[in-house]
Structure formats: C-alpha cells, structure tokens
Amino acid sequence: MNRKKLTILLLVVIIGSIYTEKLQVTPMEEFNISSGFGLDIKKGADSKVQYVAPFSVYQFKEQKGESSKNITGKAESLTETRQDRQLKSNKPLLIGVQRIVIIGEEAANYGILNFVNLSFANPQINDRSNIVVCKGKSEDLLAHMVKGYPSSSDYIEGMIKSANNYNFFPKEYTFLNIYSILESEGRNLVLPYIELKDTDIVLAGMAVFKKDKMAYILPMEESKIMNMLRLRSGKGVLSLQQSPEEYINYYTKVKRKVRCNKKDDVYEFNIDLIFQGDIVLNTLYKDIDKKKEKQIEELLSQEIEKMCNGFLNKMKEVYKMDLLELGMYSAAKYGRESGVDWNKEISDANIKVNVKVKIDKIGIGHY
Template structure:
C-alpha cells in the first residue's frame, strides 16, 4: 500500500494532474496577422477555451466546487482568449499574464489559419508548433475566409464550440466528395519539406448563418496561392489522392440522371524522354448505382453503356482541370513531381511546378458497377 501511494504521488506530481475546472482546456487554435502601416506584422493567436458548468437534476447551474453527484451532468460552453504580439512565441507569455489558469496543450480539435496569414506564409507557425513535444500533431488544419478569430467565435447550435463542429464536418466530408483527411500538422510539416509536393488544406467560410466547407486552399511553398472551389477540389482530389470516395452524376435532363457512389484508386506512371516528362494517371472507379431515372431498366447492355459514358465524362472533367492547372494555376496540384523524384532522383534543381505545367499528362479512366440496388420500379 505504501508503494502504491508513493508511485501515485510521484506520477501525479510529474504530470501535474489538476481538476478540469482549474485549467483552460483548448478546443481550437487560430492564427491571424495584422499588417501595420510601417510594414511590420503583428501576430494574433486566438484560443477557443472550453467552459464547464455542473448542472443538477433541475437543470440549474451549480456554483460550488464540489464533485459532481450521479444526478448531475456537465454542460460545455466555449469562449475566446486572444493575444497579439510581434512574434507567435511572445503571444504565449502575454496570454498567460492575463489568465488565472494554466493552458492545456494537445486537447485542441482544430487549428484555423486566417486567409491573410495563409497568404503571408505559415512556416513560422508550423515550426513553433512542431517543436512543442506536447502538441497534438494529428490536429486538423484548415484555412478560413477572413479572420480565424471570427470563425472560432461563431456559435453553432448544439455544439460547445465551432471547433467541434468543424472537426466533424471535415472528417465526414471524406464520404462523398473524394476529399482526404491528411490535413494534420505532421502531414503539413512533411509536405513543406518534401521535394515535388504542394500543400492543400480545407477552406471554410461562414455564410447564411452557418459554417460551410467551400473548397481547398492551394499552397505554393508555405504560402497560399489560390482557393479552389469545391467542384474543382473534387476533381483535383480524384487525381491527387491514392484513393477516395464520392458521388458522380451522369445527367441528360432535369429528371433523367444516374447517381454513382464510387471508390476511386489512383496510380501514376512517369516517363522521361530527354528533358520532357510524361505522366500517365490511371483512375479505377468501382461503385454502386444509388439512383436511376435515366434507364427504364439496368441490364448488362445499359451497364456497359453507363460505364462508357461515365468514363468519358470523368476524363473530360479531368482534362478540363488539368488545362486550368497548367495554364492558370501553374502549380503541381497533384504532387506529380513527387512521382518523378521517386523514379529519377531528388535534388536535381528543377522547379517541379514548371516541369509539371509543361509535361504531357494523360488520364485513363475505368468505370465499373458493383451493385444496382435492391430493385427497380
């Protein structure tokens, strides 16, 4: 018994165990900048902090600091604590001087980068976070329209904080829009340090009194260069990610269409002929017909026709996007440079954005139907 008490005491002191009421528990972190007239930049780092209130059986808050009884429950709310300074590190000490509680590290659900901060550059932000051993490197990162502070302050009905809502939104979006979930701190750090790769992050905005996932922020180096709308983001992710899941539609009129719920797998082959690169992207789709008003009945003949027509439509979508990528964005959105580096070696000194923008890129699409549903009527 003495040994147990001793061990518990040592570890309690080591890990500084405290009641949650005595801590500022972070739900989300924001990163903004304010540019001054003289050219200097002031960093603004808002924290979304959970608040906890004990409620009795009557639903009224309990103000005394006693342990919750079986008839009580905990209500979670959130508030914003923000500090500004000339460096991101300085905001930490300034923030603590104005707070009566210590801050937890590693509990945050989201990290939101304001649009102006993203365009200015995120390297210093990533470095200070990654050098902290207590940080949660699986945090989801996103860029927001306007200020991060504003979207963190936004109240979503039924959620203790907007960070909880945004985390669920980004995780759930992988089911239907060919979106990935590789938007965490570790992935950002690796991408920024890898030859032939460019970073993309979810782009969120507040409109119509709600938060929406409206596209993808495309980075060139550590600076955001463009915001892609969701229709382009969907195609980009088909061509960029190793696999994804989403819904595609073949439509001939308002009431004549087919919805195709499919999984896509991507493979890339790279060839170099003299100084010219050639990339072949194979996209293999397999999925189910979830709605059909185009064919009176789906048989083997109509299945083959649908697979052919859908394949041609996807190819056109891909080539339209590639044309815009090569001539407008002029950025390797698809990380094709990474495939070239893997095959022909790194540190060649070439600009992979320029190489890919001038490369011959071919897309080969194969569409297959697995199921057509339980029946037709």
C-alpha cells in the first residue's frame, strides 16, 4: 500500500514539473495593457492621408497605483500603425481588454469602414467594447486624466454604459453592432458623440452616419427623441412644463412597435410608442386624483406626439435620412436588394406616431 502511494506521489511530482516548465506565466507588468484606443487622421497638402492610432495603456506604479499614458502609431495605412507604435514601446501591447474605442471627428467624416473591418477581423480585439465619436482628436480624449480613474477610457466606458438609464439610449454600441448595421439594408449607423468641455468629458449627442461616413451631429434633445422613435425599448425622463416653477417630471420606460404599408408607391408607417412610468416630481398640481391622473396622461401624450412630429419633419426636410431604421422594416416586408434608396423613400413617406402614456405611481407627496 505504501509502495503504491509512493508511486502515485512520484508520478504527480514528475507530471507537475513537466507542466510547470511548459507553462510560462508572464506578469502583467511586462505588458502594455490597453485601456482604450482611438482613430484619427491627418490630411497632407498633397491629399495624402496619415492614420493616427493612439492607444491608452495602463502604468503600474507601486507608490501611486494605476495611471495611463498614450502610445501612438502613425502611418499611411491602418495596419502599418502597429509597426510604428511598437517602435515607441518597450513592451508588447495587450489589446483584448480595452474599455472604449474613440473615433475622432475628422476620421469619422472620412469613413470608418476599413477601421471597422480591420478591427472586427482581429481576434485579439475585444469586439464587445463600446465605440464613440468625439469632437476633435481621439488622442486628446485618451490623454485626458479624470480624477479618481486610472484612465479616461474607464470613465467613458462607465458613462456610456449608464447612459441607457436616461435619454432613451441603448445599452451598447459595439463592433458587433456596427458591423451588423453597416452590412444591413435600410439601416443607418448612429454612435454616441462625446466632447471635452473645460475639464469634463460629456455626452453631447449622437453622431449620424450615411453608410460609413459621419453626416450629422444631433444635439442631445434631438438625440433623445430619435432614440425614443428608433429603439424597441428605452428609459428616460419626460417633462410637462407650464412655467419655470410649474412642471411635472415623468420617469418612464417606452416600448415601440412599427407597422409598415405601401399605398400608391408611397410607404406608410405607424409608430406606436407605449410609455409606462412614475411621476418623480410634481410642482404643477397640489392634488392628483384619478381624474387628474388621466388628464396628465393625455397632456403628456399630446406633448410627446408634438415633440416626435417636430423631429420627424426635421428628419425628412433637413437631414433627409432614415434615422429610425424604417427602411429595414420596408425591406423585410417588400423585398431586399431592390436598389431602393431608403433615405429618399423614408423622407417621402407618411409617418404617423401614436402615443399612449400610463402613470404607475405619483409619488408620496405633492408640491
């Protein structure tokens, strides 16, 4: 029995020593771990384009903890930026854990298709990290330090992820989403638009793309309405205001349904928006009974319809683009790959918004 145990013990020791030699564990301090990266371009006088790919990498210091710095690659092709970047780094780069990807404004205007295809094809890149467009250069946003965070990438990631709690933003904007939208018929890409105001990084609106090029930047109020009409569901705050001192704030969830028809070669859409939520602040009414509650629901419905119709008019007459992915529903019902310009068709379409508001709670007290 003792001999058998000794034999097993020797085998365990031998096998363990073999695998220990083969298994090489590298400390994280020996890598440049990327917290986020970006894309910028520089246009020369000869119309040549230089790609600028800044990477924010963590720095691990015993006394000060984590911080970050930028390592930037520059070249005339996206792939060659990797070579230039490595010439400025004393460690290999680890890019599979990035928090955020930032596209500079000029690069977004120039076109992002090659960048998306190259990144999506790279198995080392985290294809579920969120992507945003920034005012100015992504390099400046990545280099900006936010108090309490090891890098601006960590802060921006949290800002984008928590944005879905308000303003009806979706939960994510990833490489997977972008690749799917760019390859789909009847869809236009939209991405969060951030900027540096004084020393604060803020979410300022939405960048709207026509194919792979940025066409417009929507301010936050328009972005909020677009998200309500575009997404299947979302959360946000709506207000009914009569004066600076008299208003109601309504925190609500919304669900959207789209019905599509075609009559005399003109597309018709009915967008049903169903809101359900709570009154979180009321300075408009002293007491709210059931009758008054129904009246508030009707007033909110009318106000939301007015907002939506105003946005739809601007979308059709000024932007002249399908910002609501209505072309996707038309293509699914009446056939794909027909050569239809869905931006034009939706701009000429009849679109009706039907709003239903339901108040669940009116709060403990009234003001």
